[in-house]
Amino acid sequence: MSHQDRPLPLVINHQTLKQVIAWLLAPAVFARLAGRQAATWKPRLLAATALWQVIN
Numbered sequence: 021m022s023h024q025d026r027p028l029p030l031v032i033n034h035q036t037l038k039q040v041i042a043w044l045l046a047p048a049v050f051a052r053l054a055g056r057q058a059a060t061w062k063p064r065l066l067a068a069t070a071l072w073q074v075i076n
Contacts, residue, residue, distance in 0.1 A: 045064055
């Protein structure tokens with residue numbers, strides 16, 4: 021087929037991505053982790069960002 025040689029554009033469904041992150045990085049996993057009060061990066065957000073870097 022002629023369309024198979026063309027790369028597909030990357031489509032990111034933000035709602036689905038949010039659901040996957042919520043499933044993989046459940047808040048309960050991070051509930052007992054204590055971070056510094058002044059930290060701007062919370063452990064769950066840091067893990068989500070690291071996951072994004074791996075898949076991207």
